[in-house]
Amino acid sequence: MTVKTKKKEDKRIGLFVCHCGVNIAGVVDVKKVAEALKDTPGVSMSTDYVYMCSDPGQQMIIDTIKEKHLDGIIVAACSPTLHEKTFQEAARLAGLNPYQIEIANIREQNSWVHSDKDKATKKAVKIVKSHVAKAIRNENLEPIKVDVKKRALVIGGGVSGLQAALDIADHGYEVILVEKNPSIGGKMIQLSETFPTLDCSQCILTPKMVEVSRHPRIKLLTYHEVDSVSGFIGNFKVRIKKKPRFVDEKLCNLCGECEKVCPQIVPDEFNMGLSFRKAIYMPFPQAIPGTYTLDEDHCLGLSPVRCGKCKDVCEPRAIDFDMKETIIEEEVGAIVVATGYDLYTMQALGEFGGEKYEDVVNGLEFERILSASGPTGGVVRRPSDGKVPKSVVFVQCCGSRDTEKHLPYCSKICCMYTAKHAMLYRHRVPDGQATVFYIDVRTGGKAFDEFYQRTVEEDKVLYIRGKVSKVFKEGDKLIVWGVDTLTGKKVEIEADMVVLAMAMVKTDGVQDLLKKLKISTDIHGFVAEAHPKLRPVESLNAGFFLAGCAHGPKDIPEAVSQASAAAAKVGDLFAQKELSHEPTVVPVNDELCSGCGICVTMCPYGARTLDPSKGVVDVNEILCEGCGACAAACPCGAAQQRNQTDDQIFSMLRAMLRE
Amino acid sequence: MRVKLKAGPEQRTFIDRIEELSGENVFACYQCGRCSAGCPMASEMDLLPNQIIRLVQMGLLEDVLRSKTLFLCASCFTCESRCPKGIDMARVMEAVRHILDPKGKDAFGPGEISPELAKELPQQVMVALCRKFAK
Structure with missing residues (x-):
């Protein structure tokens, strides 16, 4: 929005040249710059000062604006990304429209990249002159105002989504939490114990799940998917697809009769396919909401003529084969993206045999094998024949840190979870041998390295520095070929089981959604943050916030911190009466527009x-x-x-x- | 040649025996190499002190016992005083030497040194010789 501005011929511009200590003054003759611009048409005063951004520097600007009745100022200093806001605020205090401030960058684009003092000074003069030409043409602008809908949408019901939803709700705002699976809990509910304290993962997550389901300000939508999002910050319209569960969650009393009679047996996702479930099932005992769900893809056809056994035995008449997919619409002001991660496929590393051999498993599968609620009740047994493995080889960096063939980044959590796997395995199988192949052990984090040292020192896990070349079968043993670069020896180990620490990757299932949200992602498909250091929980797209592994590999404490931070940012947004948007936008002149698009x-x-x-x-x-x-x-x-x-x-x- | 790392009991026995004899936890070593960096005899050794302990961790008994390093170690304890994990490397060397010569035959006794030489030798050298060659 523009407001009345003086004509350019009448404007009085002030010039302030900053030394930035020696950052600028060491190369550019700042006094000469101020002097050279003194008589430029439009410039009514010019001066220099050692640190313009300091309190006295700002005060000088404020006083000069008032005294000399300036209509605009140019601060020749560092990049506008650093102090434009500082000087806009100083101008506002002096009664000048903040959009009459120009920052002429003579540091990053001049003094820092040149050494010839004479030439750099001449260049500084030119840079500042160009800003004079711009400053006399600047208009007074006012921020654009818009209302905020004080409700948030959280996409994803893993630990990050749960934490974000709880925090936003505790701030006093309504939250809609959408989870595509039948239950909330995400990947964390599948873990056995968590490093470095070895807390039982389910024991620490289920209280949060219950809290979310009981919170008066959280609307929990499980087995729902976000279909589309339109609108803008503070004013989003969201279409959410309700997938038919075919079981009325309010009527289902969890008697389990339906499950008993269901003839369809399918691999159990919760146990990573290491056990089986029925087509009508409850993902795990503590699932929330506590209800059975009928898996449409595996049911014998939802036709009472073909099967219908579950419906016949359901006493509370909770099963309804006629449920249809429906769409609900919600209006929200902010969206937290907490869509989680997937594991890199074992197919991509054929030489490790993950596809060929049942006893080569990925990290999440081994979590289920270790878990007390897992397919073996917490006894370590290998999938092929149920034997207790006496030698387990763990391979780190499976797909991670491989710039040429796989993924260039470090998946961050594998060093710790592999140490945990090896430790827990040694606790459960005291006469078993655990061997870990690694390139580097990266255990930065509170009490993390101590945990790793304990795995090596107390549990006598043999760490071998080097990569595995291949895994193959001989009889009922898996032979692992690798190298120990510390001794320069090629090694061979007979193993009963091999655990691959597969890289963490973007969730494939949500890539379409991210496209629909028009939210920017990095080259690996993880959601991009607005600034890697200073705005790590916001998307570049206003109104979107990030939490958890949707943003990149991270462990539970970091995911939870990020979720809380994202919630705090949502709180910031909702605490405002109305939103201010930068007025430096690009409108259309209807008379000139040809409609070419x-x-x-x-x-x-x-x-x-x-x-x-x-x-x-x-x-x-x-x-x-x-x-x-x-x-x-x-x-x-x-x-x-x-x-x-x-x-x-x-x-x-x-x-x-x-x- | 590819070395078979057996998870089996014989490897375990060797490691356990070294740990028992030395009283040190060889798995505490994280291969920083500080022992080798400060060792005054390292330039003469075929395997550096950190390589010895690495081979012990891997249970590769024969590689360790073949090494000249065991007898070049001066038992000066520089490694022990500097190890960030508090491992007494000299004691590990001592333990390996015990395994090497379990029969307890003295290869050296104080009587083999002439009284003239004995006057000039530092006491520590005498101790080191006895540690290595006498049972």
């Missing part, structure tokens, strides 16, 4: 749409992040970014190239 395809934020009735482009200013891609692409000059118009950019170029 090029800008619509250029916009990464979905802010631009072609209005078919008017034949011109329509802009949603709240969605526009002011990147300028459309303005650069527009062939008619109809898309002009506020305070970054074509006229301003050409004036800057002219100022810079003159002489």
